[in-house]
Amino acid sequence: MADNTFSEKILVVDDEPLISDIIARSLEAEGYGCHIADNAEDALEVLSENSFSLIMSDINLPGKTGIELLSIVKDQFPDIAVIMVTAVDDRRTAIKALQLGAYGFVIKPFDINEIAISAVNALERRRLAIQSREYENRLENEVRSRTAEIHHREEEICVRLTSACEYRDVETGSHNRRLGLYASLLAEEIGLEQQAIDEIRIAASMHDIGKIAVPDNILLKEGSLNNEEFEIMKRHTVIGAQILKGSSISLLKMAQEIALNHHERWDGSGYPNKIAGEKTPISARLVAVIDVYDALVHKRVYRPPIPEKEALQMISRDKGSHFDPEIFDAFKRVLPQLRRIRLQVQDR
Numbered sequence: 166m167a168d169n170t171f172s173e174k175i176l177v178v179d180d181e182p183l184i185s186d187i188i189a190r191s192l193e194a195e196g197y198g199c200h201i202a203d204n205a206e207d208a209l210e211v212l213s214e215n216s217f218s219l220i221m222s223d224i225n226l227p228g229k230t231g232i233e234l235l236s237i238v239k240d241q242f243p244d245i246a247v248i249m250v251t252a253v254d255d256r257r258t259a260i261k262a263l264q265l266g267a268y269g270f271v272i273k274p275f276d277i278n279e280i281a282i283s284a285v286n287a288l289e290r291r292r293l294a295i296q297s298r299e300y301e302n303r304l305e306n307e308v309r310s311r312t313a314e315i316h317h318r319e320e321e322i323c324v325r326l327t328s329a330c331e332y333r334d335v336e337t338g339s340h341n342r343r344l345g346l347y348a349s350l351l352a353e354e355i356g357l358e359q360q361a362i363d364e365i366r367i368a369a370s371m372h373d374i375g376k377i378a379v380p381d382n383i384l385l386k387e388g389s390l391n392n393e394e395f396e397i398m399k400r401h402t403v404i405g406a407q408i409l410k411g412s413s414i415s416l417l418k419m420a421q422e423i424a425l426n427h428h429e430r431w432d433g434s435g436y437p438n439k440i441a442g443e444k445t446p447i448s449a450r451l452v453a454v455i456d457v458y459d460a461l462v463h464k465r466v467y468r469p470p471i472p473e474k475e476a477l478q479m480i481s482r483d484k485g486s487h488f489d490p491e492i493f494d495a496f497k498r499v500l501p502q503l504r505r506i507r508l509q510v511q512d513r
């Protein structure tokens with residue numbers, strides 16, 4: 166009885182051969198391909214091997230009932246429409262079937278035309294449901310890819326802005342890149358949300374953007390800064406925040422809080438605002454640790470690199486005074502990964 170030349174195939178499930186035969190014939194007369202199963206188990210086997218658009222199933226079947234078949238089909242083959250065929254005194258079950266997702270029901274004894282009309286209606290509803298789901302999926306994918314594109318553009322602009330500043334000070338380019346990579350690792354380790362993990366990679370690399378306004382004689386000075394020079398250097402935090410302020414882009418908002426606060430200390434003795442503890446945004450507390458670590462283990466205009474072991478001893482003393490102790494512990498846990506980043510992104 167099955168006919169693979171039809172695109173819309175219908176599975177008729179009934180234990181009374183006379184009834185399934187009448188149903189199948191009336192549907193075939195309308196051009197559908199039909200297959201007959203006389204119980205739910207057989208129907209499921211046929212369903213696992215062939216694809217159908219519609220099932221017309223009796224409710225009172227030997228073994229699994231038509232209702233049980235319906236819930237299995239809705240679960241495993243959600244795209245197949247189901248019409249229940251039921252005895253007159255079985256209306257309550259028929260309503261339950263509709264609630265379970267049946268597309269309709271036909272009451273026995275039925276008029277032969279009723280079968281074809283219910284099938285056409287159910288197949289049309291199914292077609293519209295599939296079409297609207299596909300449309301929604303397309304729309305969702307489009308929104309997702311547009312959003313990704315916007316993020317990509319935002320990132321590119323930030324990276325180019327940062328690299329413009331790096332022209333002033335050649336040693337900071339790789340430092341900024343490493344800092345971004347360290348920051349997203351550490352953000353993940355301390356359990357920040359995925360969006361923050363993604364954004365901090367770029368935002369952290371912009372932490373010293375305010376240095377663009379620090380004069381060359383201070384920025385590039387070989388040797389330590391005197392008090393007056395250091396006061397000017399400190400202004401890179403406030404200037405960086407001014408460059409980035411007022412944006413509605415969350416990446417830039419984060420970049421601004423990092424630029425302003427990455428020299429604040431856990432005990433409130435940092436700059437520019439001497440804020441302490443958790444009042445300093447977590448992004449900036451995080452950057453504070455890796456900024457100092459990376460600066461120490463690499464060469465600076467004013468000093469050679471410090472061996473990592475020694476650098477770690479130095480910064481460990483500042484846990485709880487300069488650095489948020491919890492973030493510092495997380496930093497130590499990800500240290501092996503940070504070392505790998507150092508190998509990948511080396512100073513020019």
Ligand SMILES: [Fe+2]
Pocket residue numbers: 372373401427428
């Ligand atoms: Fe800085």
Ligand SMILES: [Fe+2]
Pocket residue numbers: 340372373456460
């Ligand atoms: Fe830095």
